[in-house]
Amino acid sequence: MVQVQKDHYFNNYDSYGRFSSYFCQIDSVIKSNPEKVLEIGIGNRTVANYLREFGINLTTCDFDKNLKPDVVADIRSLPLGDNEFDTVLACEILEHIPFDDFEEALIELHRVSKKNVIISVPYSCMYFSFNILLAIPFFKKSINFLARIPYFFVKIKFDKKNKEHYWEMGKRKYPKRRIKDIIKKHFNIRKDFNLAQNPIHYFFILEKRKNIQQLNHPKPL
Numbered sequence: 001m002v003q004v005q006k007d008h009y010f011n012n013y014d015s016y017g018r019f020s021s022y023f024c025q026i027d028s029v030i031k032s033n034p035e036k037v038l039e040i041g042i043g044n045r046t047v048a049n050y051l052r053e054f055g056i057n058l059t060t061c062d063f064d065k066n067l068k069p070d071v072v073a074d075i076r077s078l079p080l081g082d083n084e085f086d087t088v089l090a091c092e093i094l095e096h097i098p099f100d101d102f103e104e105a106l107i108e109l110h111r112v113s114k115k116n117v118i119i120s121v122p123y124s125c126m127y128f129s130f131n132i133l134l135a136i137p138f139f140k141k142s143i144n145f146l147a148r149i150p151y152f153f154v155k156i157k158f159d160k161k162n163k164e165h166y167w168e169m170g171k172r173k174y175p176k177r178r179i180k181d182i183i184k185k186h187f188n189i190r191k192d193f194n195l196a197q198n199p200i201h202y203f204f205i206l207e208k209r210k211n212i213q214q215l216n217h218p219k220p221l
Helices: 004-011 016-029 046-054 099-114 176-184 210-218
Strands: 036-040 057-062 085-091 113-122 125-135 139-150 187-195 199-207
Touching: 016 046, 016 113, 016 125, 016 176, 016 187, 016 199, 036 046, 046 057, 057 099, 099 113, 125 199, 139 187, 176 187, 176 199
Parallel strands: 036 057, 036 085, 085 113
Antiparallel strands: 113 199, 125 139, 187 199
16 A cells, blocks of 8 residues: 555655755765666655766666556565666665564665665654854865754654554664664665754665675575
8 A cells, every 4th residue: 555645745845855865865876886776766756857867777666656667566575686776776765664574675675786775764863953164265165063862762653544654763662773783684884874954864875795695594504
């Protein structure tokens, strides 16, 4: 069942912070220097449209056929080949499946990617941020400061009627350490961060671990 209706992406959905997230997604994909990219969860196509205009060979995938992706599929079961894409992008998607399926989805992302996976998940936190712009002749530097306190004392409540987030990093039972420990079973975390302009989107830039088959399917003694 589709959790987020198509109209949601075009009804006061975008903001300065969300465009900061779009930029980070696009920039991270381009820096991975890919030949083929898979984007899972296409929303209003802002990222997909830019990447295609940039010249990226992009395949889109979404659970919602009304968004007209290239491939209609669940992130937990992708009808795609092993090692098919140099970079796989899946931002603000994984929280829409039960946490018990989180690792299953990571295994699928690992399977279809040749090397790189870029994900972001909601980071529930209280945050304080500000920006300082230093501007003197021949030198201009912007400094961002971000302090955050996870909502570790808040238990997430899944709305059975509206069906959106099953879990969020930072809330009770889902500390960042737990999320990272699961990710590290399958990927090397090259970088993880969130943006001062959008602290609730937390990014993980991942590199595929080559020994995943041994980790998941140990050889019999």
